Amino acid sequence: MDLTVGPNAFFWTAEAVRDFYRGLAEAPVARVVIGEWVCSKRLAFWQDEIPGAIETLQAAGKEVALTTLALITLKRERRQTADLAAMGLPVEVNDLSALPHIPEGTPFWVGPMVNVYNEGTLDWLARRGATRICLPPELPLASIARLARAGAEAGVAVEVWGHGRAPLAISGRCYHARLHDRAKDSCQFVCAEDPDGRDVDTLDGTPFLTVNGVQTLGRAVTTVAGQIDDLRAAGVAALRLSPQTGGFPAVTRAYAAALAGDPADLPATLARLMPDAQFADGFVAGRPGADRLAMRGPG
Amino acid sequence: MMELVCPAGTPAALRAAVDAGAHAVYCGFADETNARNFPGLNFSRDEMAEGIAHAHARGAKVLVAINTFPRAGDQQIWHRAVNDAAGAGADAVILADIGLLAHAAERHPGLRLHLSVQAAAANPDAINLYAGAFGVRRVVLPRVLTVAEIAAINREVEVETEVFVFGGLCVMAEGRCSLSSYATGLSPNMNGVCSPASHVAYADTGAGPEARLGGFLIHRTPRGAPVPYPTLCKGCFRSGDQTGHIFEDPVSLDATQLIPALQKAGVRALKIEGRQRSRAYVAQVVRTFRAAVEAAERGAPMPEGLLSKLTEGQAATTGAYAKTWR
Incomplete structure (x- = not known):
């Protein structure tokens, strides 16, 4: 089992993006997916960083793929998707409408925003050229195990959402803009104010969700830290770690150490690295995703 | 036609x-x-x-x-x-x-x-x-x-x-939403339900009548006003200094x-x-x-x-x- 770093969900400055991928070059991860997968309006502000980041990561021996948007509706977004497929790197499909742009026989990856819930879907995607699939975060271990077996037979590496706020929904509406009494078209890029997303609490003060433009994520950091042995036994090929601000290379090192040795210490290590975080691990356990079972972090 | x-x-x-x-x-x-x-x-x-x-x-x-x-x-x-x-x-x-x-x-x-x-x-x-x-x-x-x-x-x-x-x-792109399973473990994609009644609880506390989903407070209304069904994306939440229907009104x-x-x-x-x-x-x-x-x-x-x-x-x-x- 190894580690994949997923695309950054949030809107960071070009400088923050540059620093992040420079820092990642030394991190013990096998591969990195890069690109904008939440809102196409953000891309112009940081896309010039992408070629340099790819070069840095590849020079450090990492496999790099380019993500599509998770929700493609505009003509401009469709053209961008077609351009991605022509760049010569693997494309990670996060909206199925990217598939027609990928020539038959060209290998591609599938991201967590594509609904792969069963063997029939996995087999169809494998026949179409999928070589790596990150499963939807809400899947329980029983389904993950079935799909990992089907993946092994079909030549598809199966990944699970390993660490990070879980992507729960994508919308036509921008909630960040709505919170500022603006419409999406006049958003003035307010999501840049919240580089890990904007907190949403219940009325009685329970931390609940995170809004990130058109995306909604869990407030807790979903982690499989306490479930690594189960996932390894199930045949999962990789854990996906989702970018966050603050100490991300250390987080990747903690997971890598757990995969290389004894994962028992990982929950405590994460709690130390992220003292303010609330952790959740219910999805893999077949429980509400917000539940916390094996993890015993603070908060 | x-x-x-x-x-x-x-x-x-x-x-x-x-x-x-x-x-x-x-x-x-x-x-x-x-x-x-x-x-x-x-x-x-x-x-x-x-x-x-x-x-x-x-x-x-x-x-x-x-x-x-x-x-x-x-x-x-x-x-x-x-x-x-x-x-x-x-x-x-x-x-x-x-x-x-x-x-x-x-x-x-x-x-x-x-x-x-x-x-x-x-x-x-x-x-x-x-x-x-x-x-x-x-x-x-x-x-x-x-x-x-x-x-x-x-x-x-x-x-x-x-x-x-x-x-x-639906406020979210349909079939691509796990809000319900995040709060309850049951989702539209896997179970054919969203914000299921089995996980809804109504109560009348000192603060007013309220509706919860999977334990999370989704609505609290002034006394005498009806409490809407706690569909997660139509709930009333707090973000920073704002309180309201962050995703969609009911x-x-x-x-x-x-x-x-x-x-x-x-x-x-x-x-x-x-x-x-x-x-x-x-x-x-x-x-x-x-x-x-x-x-x-x-x-x-x-x-x-x-x-x-x-x-x-x-x-x-x-x-x-x-x-x-x-």
């Missing part, structure tokens, strides 16, 4: 919809294979056959929704549902999952396939993919598009499109006034949400919308405000059809 596709959660609602003028009804089997898997709803195999016979005798079609995502290891449950719908004479099945579409296209080549809104095919590339790969004949469009975008899609696709005009309103969709524009945009069929509704509700809504599509066909104005009493919380929206909603 645009086809009016109406909800039937029960055999009684099916008969009510057909008798009120539905061109087609949609319904599902009483299990996890459809996205309205609620207690007391949906059809046994015998009821489905009888419902189809009733509709066909009156010139109406029956579309069977098998639109959850089959569970790994249990795909045969969903395969059997497609097989039984075909055997009962369904006019089409409404599917969302790629694996299930591939199965249906291969095993039931004569069966008409509609793409469920749960597949959230939001652009011509996606729609043409489903049409080309599986022979899908109609696509139910996700509720993230404006009327202008729908018109543009129809210029680029060969298949029919169907859109929602009335009833409950509104429902009413696109009656947009019917002529949707017709002009090339939409083939109009869908009414509400398989969980009573047959009296269904009959009233169907009658009203049948009159509206007939008026649209004549170029006459749309009836106004007839359905306001039937919308949730008395408030209605045209949702994503208007660009400012975003």
Whole structure:
């Protein structure tokens, strides 16, 4: 089992993006997916960083793929998707409408925003050229195990959402803009104010969700830290770690150490690295995703 | 005339919809294979056959929704549902999952396939993919598009499109939302339920009547005011110094006034949400919308405000059809 770093969900400055991928070059991860997968309006502000980041990561021996948007509706977004497929790197499909742009026989990856819930879907995607699939975060271990077996037979590496706020929904509406009494078209890029997303609490003060433009994520950091042995036994090929601000290379090192040795210490290590975080691990356990079972972090 | 596709959660609602003028009804089997898997709803195999016979005798079609995502290891449950719908004479099945579409296209080549809104095919590339790969004949469009975008899609696709005009309103792209399973462990995709009643708790605390979902407070209202059902994305939350309906107000969709524009945009069929509704509700809504599509066909104005009493919380929206909603 190894580690994949997923695309950054949030809107960071070009400088923050540059620093992040420079820092990642030394991190013990096998591969990195890069690109904008939440809102196409953000891309112009940081896309010039992408070629340099790819070069840095590849020079450090990492496999790099380019993500599509998770929700493609505009003509401009469709053209961008077609351009991605022509760049010569693997494309990670996060909206199925990217598939027609990928020539038959060209290998591609599938991201967590594509609904792969069963063997029939996995087999169809494998026949179409999928070589790596990150499963939807809400899947329980029983389904993950079935799909990992089907993946092994079909030549598809199966990944699970390993660490990070879980992507729960994508919308036509921008909630960040709505919170500022603006419409999406006049958003003035307010999501840049919240580089890990904007907190949403219940009325009685329970931390609940995170809004990130058109995306909604869990407030807790979903982690499989306490479930690594189960996932390894199930045949999962990789854990996906989702970018966050603050100490991300250390987080990747903690997971890598757990995969290389004894994962028992990982929950405590994460709690130390992220003292303010609330952790959740219910999805893999077949429980509400917000539940916390094996993890015993603070908060 | 645009086809009016109406909800039937029960055999009684099916008969009510057909008798009120539905061109087609949609319904599902009483299990996890459809996205309205609620207690007391949906059809046994015998009821489905009888419902189809009733509709066909009156010139109406029956579309069977098998639109959850089959569970790994249990795909045969969903395969059997497609097989039984075909055997009962369904006019089409409404599917969302790629694996299930591939199965249906291969095993039931004569069966008409509609793409469920749960597949959230939001652009011509996606729609043409489903049409080309599986022979899908109609696509139910996700509720993230404006009327202008729908018109543009129809210029680029060969298949029919169907859109929602009335009833409950998903704020998120359908079939791509795990909010419910985050709070309750049960999701539309896996279990055919959203914000399920089994996980709802109402209480009256010192702070006022409240509704919770999976333990999370979703609504708290002033004393004396009704507490809305705690559908997660319509809840009242706090973010920073703001308190309110962060995602959507407790509104429902009413696109009656947009019917002529949707017709002009090339939409083939109009869908009414509400398989969980009573047959009296269904009959009233169907009658009203049948009159509206007939008026649209004549170029006459749309009836106004007839359905306001039937919308949730008395408030209605045209949702994503208007660009400012975003």
